[in-house]
Every structure is written in structure tokens, then in C-alpha cells.
Amino acid sequence: MATASVADGVRFGVNLMPQLWVDGPVRSGRGLLAYRSRLFDRMTEAGIDHVMVGDHVMFHGGVGNDGLTDAASVVTATEELDVYLAVYLMVLRHPLLVARQILTVAQLAPGRLSLGLGIGGDDRREVAACGVDPRSRGRRMDESLALVRRLLDGESVTHEGEFFSLAEARLRPTPEQPIPLVVGGRSDAALRRAGRLGDGWLGIWTSPARCAEAIQAVEQHGAEAGRTDVGWRHGMTFWCGFGTDRAEARGRVAPAMEGLYRTPFDDFERYIPHGTAQDVAEFVAPFVDAGCTTLNFIPFAGSDEESIDAVAETRKLLRSGS
Numbered sequence: 001m002a003t004a005s006v007a008d009g010v011r012f013g014v015n016l017m018p019q020l021w022v023d024g025p026v027r028s029g030r031g032l033l034a035y036r037s038r039l040f041d042r043m044t045e046a047g048i049d050h051v052m053v054g055d056h057v058m059f060h061g062g063v064g065n066d067g068l069t070d071a072a073s074v075v076t077a078t079e080e081l082d083v084y085l086a087v088y089l090m091v092l093r094h095p096l097l098v099a100r101q102i103l104t105v106a107q108l109a110p111g112r113l114s115l116g117l118g119i120g121g122d123d124r125r126e127v128a129a130c131g132v133d134p135r136s137r138g139r140r141m142d143e144s145l146a147l148v149r150r151l152l153d154g155e156s157v158t159h160e161g162e163f164f165s166l167a168e169a170r171l172r173p174t175p176e177q178p179i180p181l182v183v184g185g186r187s188d189a190a191l192r193r194a195g196r197l198g199d200g201w202l203g204i205w206t207s208p209a210r211c212a213e214a215i216q217a218v219e220q221h222g223a224e225a226g227r228t229d230v231g232w233r234h235g236m237t238f239w240c241g242f243g244t245d246r247a248e249a250r251g252r253v254a255p256a257m258e259g260l261y262r263t264p265f266d267d268f269e270r271y272i273p274h275g276t277a278q279d280v281a282e283f284v285a286p287f288v289d290a291g292c293t294t295l296n297f298i299p300f301a302g303s304d305e306e307s308i309d310a311v312a313e314t315r316k317l318l319r320s321g322s
Contacts, residue, residue: 013049037077039305046309047315050082053085058125058126059123084115086202090145091141096171107175114233116235119137144163182198182200191221203292205268208289212290215232242299242301243302253274257272281318284318285318
């Protein structure tokens with residue numbers, strides 16, 4: 001189990017969006033805003049650090065939400081919680097427009113926005129529908145991320161590349177505080193990208209040992225690129241189920257994952273913590289030991305409120321080392 005001194009610096013986030021995709025009637029308008037406001041208040045009272053939001057254009061069957069629009073709605077609805085967008089499918093957009101949207105959100109909430117960036121691909125039709133060749137995602141991401149970093153720094157960018165052409169492009173105002181750009185992905189290419197261009201690595205569906213290896217590889221790639229002053233922000237995202245026992249918890253998270261990803265839960269189960277808060281804390285602790293300073297939870301319990309409370313209890317256990 002992680003000790004208090006290790007877990008004290010870890011930031012905890014909660015994402016409740018998948019429930020809106022797979023369960024019950026669709027909320028909208030004042031009803032949705034009021035419901036989210038109550039949940040944000042509960043997160044704040046529970047000691048949660050940030051709201052995690054996702055990003056999809058038309059994931060399996062058309063579900064999704066625009067991540068940066070959602071991030072803007074969160075930071076204007078609460079002043080206490082930060083927002084962590086992950087993973088944002090930057091390869092589906094033009095980097096100049098992405099940089100402008102990021103700056104707009106950052107201006108609303110200086111220092112409160114973090115982004116995890118990925119290339120998508122769990123539903124390749126989503127990528128193709130946006131006019132992007134799925135085979136080009138990695139190269140496109142490298143080019144786009146390099147441009148976005150320069151634009152966020154306020155540079156005047158002239159660039160002629162494989163995918164994008166810019167002539168003296170410049171965006172103002174620049175952010176008051178740097179915006180963390182954390183790279184997600186399990187491939188070796190993603191780890192190289194995180195080390196050369198990112199502020200850290202964000203994992204999902206992996207083991208503690210692989211997590212530790214990935215973090216070491218990312219920092220080594222960074223050092224080889226001459227990046228010796230990065231304040232690395234590594235993290236993990238966990239789908240998880242909470243209940244009075246493992247069977248009840250599994251029964252809550254498994255149908256949601258199968259409904260969204262259209263893949264048997266057995267394929268995910270070894271990577272999905274489920275059970276009591278104690279069970280989940282024991283599962284997550286080795287990832288903290290591996291070097292993760294951000295933990296994002298996509299929790300399923302008896303209700304959204306119970307999900308928040310269960311993550312808060314997991315946080316308490318990790319911080320106490322119990």
C-alpha cells in the first residue's frame with residue numbers, strides 16, 4: 001500500500017460522463033446544468049482535485065462530447081475544481097484551431113486546465129469520418145503537437161509540413177501559466193512522443209510494471225532530446241466499479257464498458273479495479289509507487305453521488321497508507 005508521503009502529492013479526478021452516454025434518459029439544458037452543479041459541489045466537499053472530461057466526435061454509435069467545449073463549461077461552472085481533458089483527439093483537428101481553443105479555456109481559468117492528448121483509434125470510423133487517414137495518426141500527432149506547443153508559447157510560426165502549412169501564424173494572449181500537455185498511448189511511438197514533446201505520460205489499461213517501464217522510457221526519451229528541466233506529470237486513468245464486494249462492483253462497471261466499447265469485459269478485467277474502496281486503493285497504490293502523480297477515475301457505484309464518495313474514500317485510504 002502507498003505511504004502517505006508518496007500519495008500526498010497525487011491529484012485525484014473524477015469523470016462521470018460515460019454514465020450520460022450509456023444510462024437512462026439524456027439530460028440537457030437547465031436540468032443538466034443543475035445536476036452537474038450539485039455533483040461539482042460534492043466533488044469539492046469530498047476533496048477531489050479536478051473534473052476529468054473526455055473527447056469524442058462520434059464514438060461507437062455516435063456518442064461523445066467535444067472535450068474543449070466541455071472543459072470550458074466546467075471551469076465556468078465551478079471555481080474550486082480544475083479540469084483535466086483526456087484524452088483529447090487532437091489529430092482530428094487543425095492545430096491552429098486547437099491552440100486557439102486551448103487559449104480561450106485557459107483565459108477563463110488560468111492554471112486550471114490540463115490536457116491529455118491521444119490519437120484515438122478505438123473506433124477507426126470516427127477518425128476516418130473526420131477526414132483523417134487512420135494510418136497517418138502518429139505522424140499527424142507529432143507534427144500537430146509540435147505546432148501547438150509553439151503557438152501556445154506565443155511564437156510566430158511559419159511551417160510547411162506533411163499535413164499542415166502555416167505562414168507567420170501567431171496567437172495572443174499567451175497563457176498566464178503553462179498548460180500541461182500530457183501524451184497518452186501505450187505504443188513505443190507514444191512514449192517517444194511523450195518524452196520529446198509532452199509534459200508527461202497518461203496511461204490506461206496497463207499493469208503497474210508496464211506503467212513504471214513507460215514512465216522510465218518517457219523520461220529517458222526526454223533526456224535524449226535535451227529536455228532536462230521538465231516537471232513531469234505522469235498519470236493513470238482507471239475505469240472502476242465500487243460495491244459492497246467484488247461481484248456487486250463488477251456488475252456495475254462491466255455492463256457500462258461492454259456497452260460503450262462493444263468488447264467483452266473479460267478482455268479488460270485485469271486492468272479494472274473493482275470492489276470496495278479498500279480493494280480499489282490496493283489496486284491503485286502500485287501505480288503511485290511507479291511515479292504517477294495524477295489519478296483519474298471513471299467510477300461506477302450505486303449513483304453518481306456514491307461514485308464520488310467512493311473515489312473520495314479511495315483517496316483517503318491512499319493518503320493515509322491504510
